[in-house]
Amino acid sequence: MLPRNFTEEQVMFRTAYRKFLEQEIAPHIEDWREQGIVDREAFQRAGKQGFLMIWPDEQYGGMGDRDFRFEQIIIEETSRIYAGDWANTLHSRLVGPYIDRFGNDEQKARFLPKCVSGETILAIAMTEPDAGSDLAGMRASAKDKGDHWLLNGTKTYITNGINSDVVIVAAKTDPENNPHAVGLFLVERGMEGFERGRNLKKMGMKAQDTAELFFTDVRVPKENVLGDPGHGFIYLMQGLAEERLIGACGFLSGAHKAFEVTREFTQQRKVFGKPLSKMQNTEFKMADLRTELDVAQAYVDQCVAAHNQGALTSEDAAKAKLFTSELLCKMVDEGVQLHGGAGYMDEYPISRMYTDARITRIFAGSSEIMKLIIGRDLYSDKFTSFFE
Incomplete structure (x- = not known):
């Protein structure tokens, strides 16, 4: 995969957040899935260590750094430990910014500090x-x-x-x-x-x-x-591009995790006396998927860079959301197939990934809605040809 150009501070942040997840979140995931809800303490633990809402200004308890790559790291690492159903990013980066963008000083002072600490869940x-x-x-x-x-x-x-x-x-x-x-x-x-x-x-x-x-x-x-x-309708429209970028980062990191799980399984599983990974069909399927994942990652990273510059369009966000959600569903489907009967068993992570993934083509705007947004742009006056 191409270099991703995270800063040294962000690499250190990833290491610290990964450690936090492994110690404070991963041990509880199965219990939360059984009970159908994440314990409120998960938000408070994250807030206490500065991993919940990092973008608010320091006066509200945040780092004051609005670089979206910090949230991208949070999304990727959360997917890595199978905790994508913990809605920390929805709280932190999807809902919280509405208070920051459209709230007045009194509302920010009243709500943001407790959102940062995890005492208030959004x-x-x-x-x-x-x-x-x-x-x-x-x-x-x-x-x-x-x-x-x-x-x-x-x-x-x-x-x-x-x-x-x-x-x-x-x-x-x-x-x-x-x-x-x-x-x-x-x-x-x-x-x-x-x-x-x-x-x-x-x-x-x-x-x-x-x-x-x-x-x-x-x-x-x-x-x-x-x-x-x-003007709430306008406010909601302004937030949709970031919501879809959040989705794209999550879908793609989930697809990466499903790929790794499938890769490991095919190396261990023996068929006709040799590892499944040595079968040409497996190699071809995995080669196709690896290529699509890497190409998608390059596009999503470019969208993140554009978003940091305030230049991410709703059409580009829709493309990212459409492609990554479809790719995730393709990846988990192929993953289940390559697992064989084991893929249908809930004890194997790929089974959970398969059922978790299906909603991604619906929420934050269905694939059909994404195609409408992209298609309308193709025939609008602002369309720009690749050759211009």
């Missing part, structure tokens, strides 16, 4: 029973009551839905006159009318608590609104 609630990728179809609404907003609606498939202490809830603020007017509301644990449904049973990602959330006449103080209560 979630974001966009998806509804009848509105997934089509955010314009959401039905949740909030009415301005003078000194507060009255929030009503239902959200589903919400990651960190049980553990979360603060949920950023997207709701329409003028559904009759302007269906695109959306507000982002900070709903806190214990607010009257805010209830959580069951922890949903899923195909994979067993340790990730995923829940339904119900809001019935929830009084949300005006000081709990992020930015302009009519």
Whole structure:
């Protein structure tokens, strides 16, 4: 694989984070998968050692370094120990930045320090029973009551839905006159009318608590609104490119791990008196996969560099998300096949990887939605030919 050009500080950070994971997280993963939720202490342990939210300014407890490569390292190392269903990055880099970008100084001072320490766990609630990728179809609404907003609606498939202490809830603020007017509301644990449904049973990602959330006449103080209560749709669109880049980093690191697991198995497994790895079919399949993984890594690393420069487009992020999610599913499928009957047994990591991977072609925008975004760009006025 080509050199990846991490800084010396980032290499040291990777070493320290890997040690933390091996000591504090890996021993508990199986228990968390059995119980269907990660212990809250996992967030607090990470926060205590500075591994949860590193980008906030030092006044809020962070490092103040916004280089996305630190989060890329966190994502890769978390995948390495089979803990991809711990939603630490969703808390740290997907939800947290909304408070930083669109919150005022009072909101940042009130929420960010506890998010950095892991005392407060974050979630974001966009998806509804009848509105997934089509955010314009959401039905949740909030009415301005003078000194507060009255929030009503239902959200589903919400990651960190049980553990979360603060949920950023997207709701329409003028559904009759302007269906695109959306507000982002900070709903806190214990607010009257805010209830959580069951922890949903899923195909994979067993340790990730995923829940339904119900809001019935929830009084949300005006000081709990992020930015302009009519511009939430724009805010959400601004965050989607990073969300898809986060996904791409995770999907690709998961694919790398599945490759390593399969490579090791094929070296050990004997067929007709010789290792499976010595069969030409195995060599060809693994050669194809290794090539695709390395090419994808070069593209994702380039997207990370562009994002650090503020130049990552929604189309490029969509390409990264589309390709890496499809590649991950291809890798785990081939991995199960090369494991033979063992691949169907839950005691083998590739079995878990297979079931965990399937959702990646759906969340953060399905593969079909990614193709729509890319396809529309191809026929827009801003399209640039490779030869120009």
